[in-house]
Amino acid sequence: MRPLMSGCLTGTLLLLLHALSAEAFITYLEVRLPLEVVTGYKCPARRLSQGQPSPRGSVWPEPQLVVPSKLQRHVAANSFRITTNDAGTPECDVLAKAKARYATLLFFNAMQQGKDTAAAPTGKRLDRLDVNVSLLAEQYCRYPRYGDDESYNLTVPLSGDAFLNATTVWGALRGLETFSQLFYQHPDTKEFLVNVTSIRDYPRFFYRGILVDCVTRFLPVKTLKRNLDAMAYNKFNVFHWFLADWTAWRLRLEAFPNLTMVARLPRHMYLPQDVEDVVEYARLRGIRVIPEIAIASPPKLLRDALPGLMTLCQRTDEQLHEAKPPCARDTEWDLADLSHGPTREVYGVIFKEVASLFKDEYIHLGIRLHDRLKIPRDAPPQVISMLQLYIDSVIDFTLSLGIRVMVWHDLLGIDVKIPRDAVVQFCRSEDHERSSVVEKLTKVGHQVVFSSHWNLSAFYYGPDWKDFYKHDPARYYVNGETRDMVMGGEATLWTHIVDATNLIPRVWPRASAMAERLWSSELMTNTEDAAYRLDEQRCRMLNRGIRAQPILNGYCGDQDLDYMDNYPVLD
Template sequence: MNSPSSFNPSSLILAAFLLLSQLLLTTSRNLGLHQLNYVGADDSPTYIWPLPSQYTSGNQTLTVNPNLTLVTSGDGGGSRTVSEAFDRYKRIIFEHASLKFPSSGVDYDLNKLTILVHSDDEELQLGVDESYNLLVAARDAHSVIGEVTIEANSVYGALHGLETLSQLCAFDYGTKTVKLYNAPWYIQDKPRFEYRGLLLDTSRHYLPIEIMKQVIESMSYAKLNVLHWHIIDEQSFPLEVPSFPKLWKGAYTKWERYTIDDASEIVDFAKKRGINVMAEVDVPGHAESWGTGYPDLWPSSSCREPLDISKNFTFDLISGILSDMKKIFPFGLFHLGGDEVNTDCWTSTPHVQQWLHDHNMTAKDGYKYFVLRAQEIAISLNWTPVNWEETFNNFPTSLNPKTVVHNWLGAGVCPKAVARGFRCIYSNQGFWYLDHLDVPWESVYYTEPLEYISDASQQKLVLGGEVCMWGETADASDVQQTIWPRAAAAAERLWSAPESRSSRTTVLERLEYFRCLLTRRGVPAAPVRNFYARSPPIGPGSCYRQ
């Protein structure tokens, strides 16, 4: 991120304010004054979730013009991604009907938003620059209007800046205007981890495209940036694969399927919100549904997984699936599963047992062979393979060095993986599995992905983490309230610096406010403090105290 000294605004006053803000920011950090001014003018709270890296704020309240105009600059400022995001956030900020036709002659403080994006490169991959600066310069005797400026190196940083700006604004029911509290603001923000994910399982229950889009939209509010799409599993195979068109016979019904165009639409929708989509094809286990269309993939009709290791057809089909999916999913990571492989089916099926014997393999050797051969296919398509931790736990010295180890079973896996030079994604099921409904928000929030890793070079190998919404007990009727607000607790852990952790009371107030922000935006987030996630309120009360 460019420093304020290299910022190139059109106004000398704005440049001077940036320099002053930087000095104030440094002073406030030195004094330890790094917390938000939680209550603004008129007792209106200003909470930002996730908490920014660095910021200063004041005590002024500004009115925002419903006809707020966008001015763009820089190589990437004219991007359609930026203009469409600006339109989306205008609809969010000025949602009330009384703002649709603002009174003429009203002297608003904030009339213009300037977005400066330095790069026109819109490739979205792991490690893209998501940082941004946000300046809200208050109106005073020497300025005609207040200034709002977002500066970013990429369009994706600009999207995060728009989200933060939207959270600074609130509708005043007394004056029927949108106000921005605690100005002037100067925010320098960037994520702590480059991978901040949510797994969505569409095999155990099919999720319509519109529901998936709602989830993706809500992810952007919490600055999550990877949707891990667990598309298929042993229960159903809902995705169209042109190379092997009988595969989606494994869908629950002919109405619960995703076409190639559907999948591409989801990827494009996510990209416009700064979110990568990482697909998963879990092999060799969790694949019984594949055989509905191609029974030869089953070791036998009575023993249906893992996939039959003895047939070249199995690997030809995997290669076909991945080749077709490469046309849809441009993200550099691809998840190959590899978890919970019970090889009894191989050892109890005569022709598979004979194949293992002929190749001088035990069943465990066969498991390793299958995983490594699938990795080779993915790598040949220029994907980086991601595998669940069982692969690392069973044969760490054989995994391709490019492998990203995905922790889920418990603590201590990422420390072991990074010590061997592997990269790691943290998803400890005890805290970050959202289908574990009795895990309270505090356990999600206070979990540390870098636990037991003190070496700085090894810490860099932890890409980040992911909360997992497994679908056995969640479908379109309740998936959103199961995800939120607990996913937001993990989102702040992955975005904000660890020293930003404050008292439980302060965090709870901020999380409750964010939960209500979600509900105002149409996201059916469950109350924060109920013991059993996605439960309704237990009685009357404010949204902010449930």
């Protein structure tokens, strides 16, 4: 039911009439109004957030240092241009392609409406953004790496050109995204405006990622690219691509094409050219792609495709061998014996091909043994010894190939030591355990990536984005040394009830809340204030073709979904 009148008095009268009727009931009134109008009511019941409304053109994630102003510059789509200092470096294509991409994003509304904006007054008109990057040699533009400098300085002065300065192209990408968010349209004249602003910005954590599970359910490349766009709009920089475990192997390898034989359909696998396409798409947006090949879990799958592999446990079809513990009944998890030459060679070929496809210095080995393999905490010493031998050998072998390793924390529950060179991804939810475990990990030299409380697969009614926003890895710092060992955080999306139809609205804008937690100052804690900026970011994403779900009972005007159906995908 939509309200026939507006204001606090209307709601009070309607409720009174219902109360006086013979069969009293309460009718819920859906307020479909823009956020800034709803918050203008003086009736507290209609106020959608108790925080401080943010001005138009507010940035998400919040920059580290912002000097705002109410003074405006006008921008005309037919005269504004972005210039860069990369003309003499054709081998560094990141900046040139970003310039073209953002030239489209800035004036997307005008393009869709088939008209230019209103003529801007010459004296206040902003005609150019000048982008200057210090490091433009080819080696600085190949692929983003952990620890890259993503800082930038952005100034929109009262007169003259705006300028963006960054040390690397990755910092320039973050600055271009910020500049694009400063733009907004006047609701009546439709002219583009940007406020006079000065920004100094850099990320709080170097690792800001999202895991997407493509083992449980295959997802089209088009969907993955759309999610990469949304990640770039929120300054994420790691796509953790889960591709293989004991249930399925989604990645077709040239060396062993039979590994994909368990795909549900022939098309439900990623060819090398698909991987190259996704990795390049991510690179141009400053996003690393880390594959998870859960090599600890699929030896049965490998053995079916590649007969002759040796395992560490005793299978029923093998001749009895006293040195081997028995494999569990009906097991899927018989662990590969990397001391066996042919087995070691097979693993080496797999790792090398995966590394050549994904380009990143890290491979995630999974090793979710406690969950996947159902090994009890009181497992016999013989089984623990077997696991320790396997973990040591597989991680040492991977490191010997020049590949850095990430694993899940599961081994900690069964008293198996993780080699110190491995990064541990931590996803326990018990607060009382978390600090002690993190302290234990960092003391022995492990770097840690947090995923606790950032499970995008779980879905609750109401503003659950606030839980994502409030959770901060800083709560589990023990001291300065611990802080230095925390790389950042990663949200996880397991696809048991997620596919291409609902992935984007399931992830966004909830992941945006986590993005601000990992990018912005730890002093940003007020969810009521953040709600206004996040609502604007959600509308901004809708305008760019990202079907982000609402967080408040308002709408985005021309950017609402009924208007979005005809929007093309941005390349």
